[in-house]
Amino acid sequence: MTPTFYEVMRQQGITRRSFLKFCSLTAASLGLGAGGATKIAHALETKPRVPVVWLHGLECTCCTESFIRSAHPLASDLVLSMLSLDYDDTIMAAAGHQAEAALEDTITRYKGKYILAVEGNPPLGDDGVFCIPGGRPFVDKLRRVAKDAAAVVAWGSCASWGCVQAARPNPTKATPIHQVIDNPVVKVPGCPPIAEVMTGVVTYIVTFGRLPELDRQGRPKMFYSQRIHDKCYRRPHFDAGQFVEAWDDRGAREGYCLYKMGCKGPTTYNACSTVRWNEGVSFPIGSGHGCIGCSEDGFWDKGSFYDRLTNIKEFGIEANADRVGATVAIVAGAAVAAHAAVTAIKRARSAKSNEKVEK
């Protein structure tokens, strides 16, 4: 027999006490009241792997592709041993009626117990006809499946913020999922998110029986609480005033800071400079291109990817000790100001983007 959810948790070193706490938290979040926790505990002890329903709206499937790049855990281990991926149009064997039946069976049989993962977003323009899998608007499917989900995960910038199809002028009225469903949403932004960030979020939920700690915008703090700039290995060059001035120049070959080439690392919250990509092989800055800020809300509409973040005047590279010292002071000041301004704007924006769309 495949181990049950409870057995898997025990194998991962989770105590029975923590397990029961998870059950009562889940029960409370579902509004099941007294006795609900016992029911959930019983279900999880007898029912094996956590069912996952993975829906696709308007998207490009980069999140799925990223997910299967995960090195720890391997996607195959996750899907075969820890979860039960009962519905996912991209990889499931069944199609058409048999696929729809698999979805209905999962959300009925595991009512209140399945995780909903959403890749892409619903277009609300024109009654939702811009995305009609199964002949019906995607937004209806999303709301129906979300209704009885134990937890909802928004994969990538599409589900979290809207992403490219929501860039100005957003022709289809593509809308992030938290604006159309009532559930709390764990946002895992990025275009796509890093593979190990995605599997890290899922295994955290399954292993520790609770949602990871989230920031005000609903992003897991373990991956999104620091700027790429904060942990960038090229940061010392920024501080020393050593910049790439043109593509493939001497500074580029030395691996200097890409700030002047438009790098958005100083305003982007993500784990690229710590977790890195594809089993730690590199990340955008590590391969010579600035960060384009793909995990930030509305990053498509913040000017060119090659525009500098602020108007810091050019200054000499390693001119002399005094000059560099002065440079550092200026840069640090400007950078702090930029950070502060961006953070303030972000707060204002997040307050706005958390508003629900009327149903």
Next chain:
Amino acid sequence: MAVIETQGFRLDNSGRRIVVDPITRIEGHLRIEVNVDAKNVITNAVSTGTMWRGLEVILKGRDPRDAWAFTERICGVCTGVHAIASVRAVEDAIGIKIPDNANIIRNLMHATLYAQDHLVHFYHLHALDWVDVVSALNADPRRTSELAQSISAWPHSSIGYYRDLQSRLKRFVESGQLGPFKNGYWGHPGYKLPPEANLMAIGHYLEALDFQREIVKIQTIFGGKNPHPNWLVGGVPSPIDLDSPGAINMERLNMVARIIGETIAFIDQVYIPDLLAIASFYKDWAKWGGGIASQNVLAYGEFPDIANDDSNKSLLMPRGAILNGNLKEVQPVDLKDMNEIQEFVPHSWYKYADESKGLHPFDGVTEPEFVLGKNTKGTRTNIENVDESAKYSWVKTPRFRGQPMEVGPLARYVVAYAMGRPEFKEPVDMVLKKLDVPLPALFSTLGRTAARGLECSWAAHKMKYFYDKLIANIKAGQLATANVDNWEPRTWPAECKGVGYCEAPRGALGHWIRIKNAKIDNYQCIVPTTWNAGPRDGKSQIGPYEAALMNTPMAKPDEPLEVLRTIHSFDPCLACATHVISPEGKRIATVQVR
């Protein structure tokens, strides 16, 4: 609908109607409806793209140097193909010549995608059409091992390996939670593999899932991440300096070399032997699914061996078209000829002033119009059956000199075969001989799937070729990876236009850009799945998907395995196919039910 005769097919929608929606194991959202006669043979096929994102209007007014990042997000499965087409379009418009190293690195990254994408398509999107997971439980691990060792030197083939795999699979099935295998068509009479071949294929399904992660690391080395690596107008962003810790250096190059070696080994020792072994049990499928492949195929060509030269002298994968099945004459293709490539919309949810005419993408117009025909069953937000006599898809209908064209690996192999290019002709002849089938067998579901496998191997070996070229350049002191002469918009002409071609894994891809005052004035893409999945044209000519489904017998129409086999053989990508919109950004969507 009365019976329609077109292109040698007889379309008759009087029989029972079967709907398959969603078509799963593809990128994006696709619906297929077919009619079957009393003998369950398909007599009519209807392909409907069910999503639309409108990316081109979003591009209007933006910096052309940013366009690669936007268009790259058209598709995350064939990641990078739109970026390549985009940077080429901008470079063509402005007249930027990229350095040789940049050309080689782009080729290497692109070949990397071919290897990974074709591999994932075969094992994770297509294999379950041929491989019965449940049957593998009855396999004898010893005989599975013998089978595996008889067809390949791949080391993971011991009795113990297959015994362990089978017991894992058994535990999985007995848990009652089949996950992605839930409600599959297990036990369907269409499955022909013996249990041992099924078990072997499942082993390789899992190995390929783990291995594909390795292949893409080459894109990560040069582009910083995958999916969606970074590209650059004028070259590539990653500089080369063997003596620097901050650039492509010996350690990075060694990693590339190691991955290339492993990729060649996996494809030649796992994918190709599996493909041939599985195909030998499904030779019937050399009779079905050909569609228009034996008539019209199109390839824009790819992998320029000479930087900035897209003539057939330079293209390692040639450009050309075959019309009316005439393999003796390969037609030239000109992406800028206003009369050659055009898009039509009489059956698409868009509006033209004159829908009897097509538009070249330089002048493309796309005004959404979600209108359902009077014979539609259901409502506009709950469609039961579409009406193919009216508008029925978010995909447009592209035509080459008025003809529907198949694109993709099979099309590329047919064009290259017709041109007598040995790298393509010899492997095709080898496979035909091995399976003991004649040349026309190529024009089929099986032929399409086989061509993709051969191409995957071709691409893997080309990765090595590009790597060696890069090393030779570095040895000769050539380090440049970017041409920045025209980086600044002030150096650009006030108005210009250009085309970016690409052969994506799924087929011919083109981007057409107009730039005005350093901003994008017009951007249009015609993508592979638009060619293949597009609806009928005004003359009722059917496209590749619809044609390929025609006349296929279905064993159990309620379990549409045969539809999946043929549609999957094209490797659909609907997010690509359905994103176009007018440069004018006219009013979005006028909706009415007739």
